[in-house]
Amino acid sequence: MTARHILRASMRLVDIGANLTDPVFRGKYRGNQAHPDDLAQILARAREAGIVAMMVTGGNLAESRHAIEMCRQHPNLYATVGCHPTRTSEVSKYPGGAQAYFAALQQLIADNRDKVVAVGECGLDYDRLHFSDKPTQLEHFVRHFDLAHATGLPLFLHDRNTKGDFARLMKENRLKFTEGVVHSFTGSVDEARELLDLGLFIGINGCSLKTEENLAAVRSIPVDRLMIETDCPYCEIRPTHASHKLLENAEWKQPESKRKERWSEVCMVKSRNEPCTIRQVLHVLAALHNMDEAEMASKLYANTIRVFTGIN
DSSP: OOHHHHHHHTOOEEEEEEOTTSGGGGTEETTEEOSOOOHHHHHHHHHHTTEEEEEEOOOSHHHHHHHHHHHHHOTTEEEEESOOGGGGGGGGGSTTHHHHHHHHHHHHHHTTTTTEEEEEEEEEETTOTTTSOHHHHHHHHHHHHHHHHHHTOOEEEEEESOTTHHHHHHHHTGGGOSOEEEOSOOOOHHHHHHHHHTTOEEEEOGGGGSSHHHHHHHHHSOGGGEEEOOOBTSOOOOTTSGGGGGGTTOSSOOOOEEOGGGOOTTSEETTOOOGGGHHHHHHHHHHHTTOOHHHHHHHHHHHHHHHOTTOO
16 A cells, blocks of 8 residues: 555544535435435435545534534533524523523533534524524624633634624634634635634635635634634535535545435435535535645644534
């Protein structure tokens, strides 16, 4: 076996954004059981692709609890705890209001420090204000800085079309958190530079690689500030994406996929992204930075465990 093959065999990847609490990973779509629970097969394919750990995203209090329960069953899974900006409208409806809601988040972290590695997903999303209006999002994003300060955990961040509000709040609260990563980045070169100037890391998935402008932005990000993710079951690299052409010479090939009605335990499900496709994102990142995949994987792993120190 050559040194290059040995490097590939020992590749270690961390998917920093996996929505594994989504019912589709249990075979359930819109409330209907379409096929058997296949989470075990999904996790096996992830391991075969070189994934050694995954961060299961907590999108609200209930989902954060669910994420931790799942992580307790699998040693290589870790959770985030927080409230996604589009879910912040639920905070005021919680018994005791916002103070009680965030106290419950803090207690959940305190009770599970061995499995919780970040506060979040939190941030701002002005593309989907129909779910939660701007004042509500702003109020509860700020509360996450206090949660990060109280727990000492890094932030897992969301930023969509926020017209300077995200950057302003990050600057105003910079002393309250240690590190942070803006996941699922889809911005421009200038937007990437703004995040880098804030001292943040940037998470890349298939949605980050749709257009030539996206590719230019990702190419501009220093490798020592990158992380990798799938945001599954969303954000796969599609044939219409500008990055798809870079996959033509990829050594790793995606497993066959079938429609959910024709489910097979050895196949992926069409339109349900999985952690194993992180290898496609890795290939594109390596190509954009003119690096070998194994070298890129090593850099990404080092970045990730530097920030999310609870991953072991």
